Amino acid sequence: MSKVKVGVLGSGDVGKSFARAFAAVGHEVMIGSRSPEKLAEFVAGAGAGVRSGTFEEAAKFGDLIALATLGEATSEALRVAGAENFEGKVVIDATNPLDFSTGAPKLFIGFEDSLGEQVQRQLSGARVVKAFNTAGNTLFYQPQFPGGPPDMFICGNDDDAKKIVGQVCQAFGWGVIDIGAIDSARYLEPMCMTWVLHGIRSGSWTHAYKMLHK
Ligand SMILES: NC(=O)c1ccc[n+]([C@@H]2O[C@H](COP(=O)([O-])OP(=O)(O)OC[C@H]3O[C@@H](n4cnc5c(N)ncnc54)[C@H](OP(=O)(O)O)[C@@H]3O)[C@@H](O)[C@H]2O)c1
Numbered sequence: 001m002s003k004v005k006v007g008v009l010g011s012g013d014v015g016k017s018f019a020r021a022f023a024a025v026g027h028e029v030m031i032g033s034r035s036p037e038k039l040a041e042f043v044a045g046a047g048a049g050v051r052s053g054t055f056e057e058a059a060k061f062g063d064l065i066a067l068a069t070l071g072e073a074t075s076e077a078l079r080v081a082g083a084e085n086f087e088g089k090v091v092i093d094a095t096n097p098l099d100f101s102t103g104a105p106k107l108f109i110g111f112e113d114s115l116g117e118q119v120q121r122q123l124s125g126a127r128v129v130k131a132f133n134t135a136g137n138t139l140f141y142q143p144q145f146p147g148g149p150p151d152m153f154i155c156g157n158d159d160d161a162k163k164i165v166g167q168v169c170q171a172f173g174w175g176v177i178d179i180g181a182i183d184s185a186r187y188l189e190p191m192c193m194t195w196v197l198h199g200i201r202s203g204s205w206t207h208a209y210k211m212l213h214k
Contacts, residue, residue: 001167003027007062009055009077011039014068014094014137016046021141022066023049025171032058034080059085064092064164066132071097071115072108078122086126090161092168093119093185094132096192105196107189116185120157129156129165130185133192135174136205142173143208150208151175153191155184177211 006022008015011033019031023046032055033039039052059065059081069077074095078086097115099108109115116130131154132140143150152174156162166176179187191209199205 001025001164001171004063005030005061007058007060007065008032008068009058009065009081010068011035011042012068012070014132015066016042017137017140018066018068018092018094018132019050020046021172023047024141027064030058030061032056032081034077055081056085062089064090064168065126066092066094067119068094071095072099074115074119075122078119083123083125086123089126090158090164091119091123091126091128092132092165093128093130095119096133096189098192098196104200105193107193110186110190112186114183114185114189116155116182116189120182127156127158127161128182129154129158129161130182130188131165131169134188134195135208136195136199139206139208140172145208145210147210149173149175150210151177153177153179153188153209155179155182155188157181175210 006027006029008018008031019029022029029050030053036052043052093116097107097109098105120128152169169176
């Protein structure tokens with residue numbers, strides 16, 4: 001994949017992991033936040049090729065955009081970023097619709113809709129691909145497992161966009177499994193819960209999915 005400008009929307013651990021990973025494979029990155037000044041230390045340590053901006057600036061900057069915002073705030077973050085700044089672009093949607101209001105996380109969307117579909121509806125001119133929502137962010141880049149590369153499940157409506165996101169996954173060190181159109185996000189978002197619940201029960205956060213074939 002040739003060098004592109006990547007806009008990362010999200011200043012949490014996931015946004016930072018995306019920024020480091022995209023920079024590590026040679027892309028230019030702008031990581032976005034409502035308060036970009038809080039990213040000064042991160043940007044200083046992330047090396048050349050990473051800068052910070054507002055959500056709107058990061059969306060404008062990116063030819064490719066990675067979305068890493070709090071699930072319940074994703075719609076508001078996209079509104080602030082401006083839907084027009086995503087027009088025609090590939091958007092990796094790594095968000096999960098997690099509700100922490102009662103302590104243990106649970107999903108706040110499901111069965112008949114998904115956050116991935118909501119993002120695609122809100123960014124109707126963009127090519128949204130759900131990806132990186134079923135993996136812990138510390139494993140996004142160069143995941144090392146005795147059983148070989150883990151698999152990233154992806155879905156989206158645009159085949160060319162999925163090809164590009166597949167190349168990103170492979171460049172980061174993942175296998176890729178395309179499970180269909182964006183409505184398949186209804187099944188990828190619950191997979192995040194399986195990953196989280198296993199983490200809570202095992203006390204370990206270094207697991208990842210792999211599809212076995214014979
Ligand atoms: N933790 C993981 O390893 C993991 C793995 C895969 C997917 N995910 C998903 O990735 C997403 C990001 O997770 P995270 O843990 O890095 O961060 P997070 O705490 O879930 O989200 C942080 C981002 O959400 C933005 N945000 C929060 N409230 C907002 C509001 N009211 N309006 C606009 N923006 C708001 C923050 O903006 P500011 O920058 O302005 O503070 C920040 O950029 C989540 O959807 C999560 O479920 C997590």
